[in-house]
Amino acid sequence: QKEVEQNSGPLSVPEGAIASLNCTYSDRGSQSFFWYRQYSGKSPELIMSIYSNGDKEDGRFTAQLNKASQYVSLLIRDSQPSDSATYLCAVNIRNYGQNFVFGPGTRLSVLP
Amino acid sequence: EAQVTQNPRYLITVTGKKLTVTCSQNMNHEYMSWYRQDPGLGLRQIYYSMNVEVTDKGDVPEGYKVSRKEKRNFPLILESPSPNQTSLYFCASSPRPGGEQFFGPGTRLTVL
Numbered sequence: 001q002k003e004v005e006q007n008s009g010p011l012s013v014p015e016g017a018i019a020s021l022n023c024t025y026s027d028r029g030s031q032s033f034f035w036y037r038q039y040s041g042k043s044p045e046l047i048m049s050i051y052s053n054g055d056k057e058d059g060r061f062t063a064q065l066n067k068a069s070q071y072v073s074l075l076i077r078d079s080q081p082s083d084s085a086t087y088l089c090a091v092n093i094r095n096y097g098q099n100f101v102f103g104p105g106t107r108l109s110v111l112p
Numbered sequence: 113e114a115q116v117t118q119n120p121r122y123l124i125t126v127t128g129k130k131l132t133v134t135c136s137q138n139m140n141h142e143y144m145s146w147y148r149q150d151p152g153l154g155l156r157q158i159y160y161s162m163n164v165e166v167t168d169k170g171d172v173p174e175g176y177k178v179s180r181k182e183k184r185n186f187p188l189i190l191e192s193p194s195p196n197q198t199s200l201y202f203c204a205s206s207p208r209p210g211g212e213q214f215f216g217p218g219t220r221l222t223v224l
Contacts, residue, residue, distance in 0.1 A: 032210045034212060042217075043216060043217055044202070044213075045215070046213070092210040097209060098161075099160065099168075099170060100145070100213070101171070
């Protein structure tokens, strides 16, 4: 059973703070990892993708991957109320095939 | 505008009445997937397609069929819907294997 786990929410942070979202996965052969944001009633939209160990930064977002620990995280700096959403971690569980497993999501609330 | 479209957006039907949910993308993507999203269970992959006439099962394929006769279209077929297939369904397409996915707006299906 291929599993992706995320830290249980909801997570509440004040505006301007750093939000830290975590994800662990069970399939050691996984090679590509994604963070999606989903607003209530909407479809998921891509925030970040990461393929190699280390950090990847895009604006206020930083994804961190540690394959040895089977851990991927998303940091959101200077959190804004518009960041309030559910964040989904997705893992491609067969090397560059099209089989994906999503985590259950972490709901983030950024308080003004 | 680059997009994934799904129809219908909302559907209420009765047990056993065959239905098809259409999905179309205008981005010339080879890779497409269907997901269902249920509270507490997250997004689960039903089927995916790597190319025309190439499809494979995801994690929850029971009760569903797909076909991929054209690159742009990937319909989801429920031959005999049951109440446990009541869910929110998303179609997604991807430009590369194991890569980022672009999601359609979703289809909310209720089976009575």
